Amino acid sequence: MNRPFPLLLVTGLAFGANFPLGKLAAAAGVNPALWAAVICLGAGISVLAAATLFEKAPPVPGIYRYAAISGLVSNVIPLFLTFAAIPHIGSGLAAILVATSPVTTALLSMLLRVRPPNLLGLAGIAVGLAGAVTIILARHVSFAGGETHWLFLAALIPVFLGIGNVYRSMAWPRGAGPMRLGAMVNLAAVLPLLLLASLGAGLDLLPLLAVPGLVAAQLIASTAMYLTFFRLQAVGGPTYLSQIGYVAAAVGVGAGIAFLGESYPPLVWLGIAVVAAGIGLSTLAQVRPGRKP
Numbered sequence: 001m002n003r004p005f006p007l008l009l010v011t012g013l014a015f016g017a018n019f020p021l022g023k024l025a026a027a028a029g030v031n032p033a034l035w036a037a038v039i040c041l042g043a044g045i046s047v048l049a050a051a052t053l054f055e056k057a058p059p060v061p062g063i064y065r066y067a068a069i070s071g072l073v074s075n076v077i078p079l080f081l082t083f084a085a086i087p088h089i090g091s092g093l094a095a096i097l098v099a100t101s102p103v104t105t106a107l108l109s110m111l112l113r114v115r116p117p118n119l120l121g122l123a124g125i126a127v128g129l130a131g132a133v134t135i136i137l138a139r140h141v142s143f144a145g146g147e148t149h150w151l152f153l154a155a156l157i158p159v160f161l162g163i164g165n166v167y168r169s170m171a172w173p174r175g176a177g178p179m180r181l182g183a184m185v186n187l188a189a190v191l192p193l194l195l196l197a198s199l200g201a202g203l204d205l206l207p208l209l210a211v212p213g214l215v216a217a218q219l220i221a222s223t224a225m226y227l228t229f230f231r232l233q234a235v236g237g238p239t240y241l242s243q244i245g246y247v248a249a250a251v252g253v254g255a256g257i258a259f260l261g262e263s264y265p266p267l268v269w270l271g272i273a274v275v276a277a278g279i280g281l282s283t284l285a286q287v288r289p290g291r292k293p
Contacts, residue, residue, distance in 0.1 A: 011225055011229050011247075023086055033194070035083055036080055040075055047226045075186065079189075097154055098157060105165045127278035131277070132250075138267035243278075250275055
């Protein structure tokens with residue numbers, strides 16, 4: 001599968017599961033850094049097994065340096081900030097901050113000239129952002145009154161996501177397969193996350209062991225996400241990839257209807273339509289003649 005749009009949908013759907021699952025894990029008392037480490041370890045092992053079966057690639061110079069830097073910037077810092085901030089600022093505000101990552105990614109892409117979006121792509125980003133924010137606000141999510149320092153730290157989430165998105169394209173090791181890169185980046189993030197966990201509330205495994213079903217659901221979602229994540233990076237570029245956050249905002253609506261018996265006002269459905277329009281514009285920009293490489 002090498003078409004940007006299906007890859008965006010699959011990756012975004014799996015990514016969207018992180019928010020409700022992370023919120024449930026925090027409510028169960030699981031250390032946020034430990035939860036993130038479990039995600040990276042499980043996804044890393046699963047995707048590495050898939051790469052061993054389906055990607056026949058020779059050793060690639062620089063892959064370990066790439067994995068270490070990508071793991072820190074793309075996984076360790078954003079995951080820890082997201083899961084740590086949710087109990088303090090609410091999942092709604094955290095989701096909005098993640099949804100702004102296409103903006104930071106687009107700005108960095110243009111600044112560094114790493115597959116910068118054209119005007120149609122920029123329009124898609126703006127429209128999608130408007131739709132995502134509309135969905136989140138219209139769902140009347142709880143915005144916990146977080147402390148100032150948590151709000152400041154959470155504001156760094158889209159910054160690091162944008163840096164990671166651009167770096168992965170800019171420094172992609174020549175000849176490296178997307179699944180193997182995904183596995184290496186996740187595995188490189190495990191040790192730093194465990195160190196963060198030990199410095200915080202400690203490596204208390206009891207809350208984690210008390211929610212095996214939640215862990216299994218998170219591992220399935222994370223594995224599905226990283227099986228396609230780096231393929232989407234290669235095919236669509238950093239800015240198109242970053243729009244998985246828009247898809248994730250719509251996923252929250254579907255999850256509420258399917259599993260929580262929720263119903264939504266018309267404004268939510270308008271937001272979903274706007275998100276779809278934004279993604280449509282961005283997808284059209286991918287195939288439009290004359291798009292910058």
